Amino acid sequence: MRLRIRRTAWPRPALILTDTPQPSCPLCLGEGGHNHDYGDHNGEYAGTDWEPCTCWDETRRLVLLPLPPRRSGGYSDEPPF
Template identity: 40%
Template sequence: MALRLTCYTLPRLELWLIDTPHRRCPQCGGDGWWTNGFDDETGEHPDAEYVNCGCWNPDRRSCLLVVPSWAARYWPGWTPPDTETY
């Protein structure tokens, strides 16, 4: 398990701790997944099945901090979300 901090900005500013693939995993090479299938002439995997590696669980994450809207103004690089409805 390799953990990393990530910042999500919409709909509110949140800090999350998420799991990432192990960089030196011998099975997936650090990608976190591999494909079961064959390449076509373009090098793509049209009917491939994507398999998650055991070194990574994409569902393993948790919210550490929800930043209040008044404090989010002072966060570097944060801009308020667009409030228009489409």
């Protein structure tokens, strides 16, 4: 398990401790998964799906510090704790 600290905005702003992909993984080459493009019934491009690799669990996270929401006019005057 390789841990790092990240800022997330969903479901609310917070600093989280999260797992990262294995850099030496032969399946994803350290990317953490693969993108798959798909098409609609006419064969036109309709979007991209993300398939995570088995070398990490992207749902494994721990909230370290909840943060106040950002204000559109600049910095918040509310303390984060």
